[in-house]
Amino acid sequence: MLNYHRYKRVPVVDYPEREWPGKEITKAPVWCSVDLRDGNQALVEPMVVEEKIEFFNLLIRMGFKEIEIGFPSASQIEYDFLRQLVERRMIPDDVRVQVLVQCREHLIKRTFESIQGIKKVIVHIYNSTSTLQRDVVFNKNREEIKAIAVEGTELVKKYAKDFDGDLLLEYSPESFTETELDYALEVCTAVQDAWGQATPERPIIFNLPSTVEKTTPNVYADQIEWMNRHFKDRDSIVLSVHPHNDRGTGIAATELALLAGADRVEGTLFGNGERTGNVDIMTLAYNMFSQGIDPKLEIENVREIAEIYERCTRMDIHPRHPYAGKLVFTAFSGSHQDAINKGLQALKARGGEYWEVPYLPIDPTDIGRVYEPIVRINSQSGKGGVAFVMDTFYGFKLPKGMHKEFADIIQKISERQGEVAPEQIMNEFRENYLEKKEPMHFRKLQITDTEVEEDVFATLAKVVYTDHGLEKTMEGVGNGPIDAVQRGLEEALGIQIKVLDYSEHALSSGSNAQAVSYIHLMDKRSARTTYGVGISSNITRASIRGIFSAVNRLFYS
Numbered sequence: 001m002l003n004y005h006r007y008k009r010v011p012v013v014d015y016p017e018r019e020w021p022g023k024e025i026t027k028a029p030v031w032c033s034v035d036l037r038d039g040n041q042a043l044v045e046p047m048v049v050e051e052k053i054e055f056f057n058l059l060i061r062m063g064f065k066e067i068e069i070g071f072p073s074a075s076q077i078e079y080d081f082l083r084q085l086v087e088r089r090m091i092p093d094d095v096r097v098q099v100l101v102q103c104r105e106h107l108i109k110r111t112f113e114s115i116q117g118i119k120k121v122i123v124h125i126y127n128s129t130s131t132l133q134r135d136v137v138f139n140k141n142r143e144e145i146k147a148i149a150v151e152g153t154e155l156v157k158k159y160a161k162d163f164d165g166d167l168l169l170e171y172s173p174e175s176f177t178e179t180e181l182d183y184a185l186e187v188c189t190a191v192q193d194a195w196g197q198a199t200p201e202r203p204i205i206f207n208l209p210s211t212v213e214k215t216t217p218n219v220y221a222d223q224i225e226w227m228n229r230h231f232k233d234r235d236s237i238v239l240s241v242h243p244h245n246d247r248g249t250g251i252a253a254t255e256l257a258l259l260a261g262a263d264r265v266e267g268t269l270f271g272n273g274e275r276t277g278n279v280d281i282m283t284l285a286y287n288m289f290s291q292g293i294d295p296k297l298e299i300e301n302v303r304e305i306a307e308i309y310e311r312c313t314r315m316d317i318h319p320r321h322p323y324a325g326k327l328v329f330t331a332f333s334g335s336h337q338d339a340i341n342k343g344l345q346a347l348k349a350r351g352g353e354y355w356e357v358p359y360l361p362i363d364p365t366d367i368g369r370v371y372e373p374i375v376r377i378n379s380q381s382g383k384g385g386v387a388f389v390m391d392t393f394y395g396f397k398l399p400k401g402m403h404k405e406f407a408d409i410i411q412k413i414s415e416r417q418g419e420v421a422p423e424q425i426m427n428e429f430r431e432n433y434l435e436k437k438e439p440m441h442f443r444k445l446q447i448t449d450t451e452v453e454e455d456v457f458a459t460l461a462k463v464v465y466t467d468h469g470l471e472k473t474m475e476g477v478g479n480g481p482i483d484a485v486q487r488g489l490e491e492a493l494g495i496q497i498k499v500l501d502y503s504e505h506a507l508s509s510g511s512n513a514q515a516v517s518y519i520h521l522m523d524k525r526s527a528r529t530t531y532g533v534g535i536s537s538n539i540t541r542a543s544i545r546g547i548f549s550a551v552n553r554l555f556y557s
Contacts (some may be wrong), residue, residue, distance in 0.1 A: 013222035020259040030264040032066040039268040068098035072114035073107040098122040103152025130175035170205035198236040209242035221256035228261030240264035301368035334382015341388035383407035433533035496524035521550035
């Protein structure tokens, strides 16, 4: 039996004054990528220097203005990477790099050695403040833990005097969400007072991490709003959040934190990080984009971003990952496929200002995806999906009555083999309709007017065809070519047929355009019906080919 009694509920915040539920996100936060530090340390095989440089260049192209590049005092490879960026002049003037360091003098001294020559930098210090870590890790009381944060701040001030660049301080009370709110505020205020340099123009960054996500997102939002309201000199503070995803709600926690007053978000491109990962910046940005908000990142080509990410990190993006996964713009359900098909048609017909298509929250082409994989066909698919493939991939706009007939053919295949590719669907369409030319194969057609009564004319159709390989000729008279050929076939073959429906359209534009016709034919004796399809550069010939296709399907299949 699951031993749930071993776990106690994390208490909520008693904060009835909360205002965040009535707010909405209206602009992008300041983004800070921690892929090269937090993300990199969680890799089975951490990136080597050249891979980190390639990743750094990707982040620059994407428009990140703040990038945490590592822990240069912790390892030689991180130190060397930072120096490579400096010596190769790879850091743009408008980008502020961030370095993480514990509140220890030898580490802070080494960090300042590593950042010499950088124009804009954030020195990020931290120490854990949670009740649990105070007890079992550090065995220190509240005053002693606060003293660590203040001492780290004073050390940064000390070494910053000899630093020529533009330096900002960031402080993180690690495990903030497991720290008493009044104490978290007390520690941050002590850091703020020790720093003594924060102004609206040169603020201090307080980063409030959900280091281990342990409760519902609304509690994190309450904690962030409480801090937001109680900070002193709030206009001289950048309130940053650093959510993790242990409960699978990192995205929600971040979005609610933004409602609660957060200005800045630290995360990784696709959520890589310790345990279940950091918050996914790509998903956050695309969520904003889908609501008509400029995400302030260049994310138009998710495939390119994903390719570099996967190659450098050796991590695979899940096929159902929001926006970036290979299957996220794919519909297997027949009802979904039908709704997508109708939605795209309506969007085109109406020429609306906004993207509105069922099951597709954004236009895939806006982020470098394409329409081809939107609908894939398997045994769960329906008639709408097959019709969508025929229209989108090949230009055949099947009559609505034909959707089920052809979908039934494809479903039998999918039940045997699984997914059916668009190419195979088209091959089946050719075999079952376009190339259904035996045993009755239409060859030639001659159309003339014939006078059936004085001043009353009808159409005379003379058709050359083969019957089981034997060439024959038939004639028929009707009120048009289709009617005339129908009557001729009835007499020549001894059948009784009726054209229930007829439609046509061009397959391509220009002087060499092909026309396609769809003939819905009924055998009057059995009441069975089927469709035939014909194509030709001549619409009349396309129609006659469609009749012969239907006759072969109806009487000889």
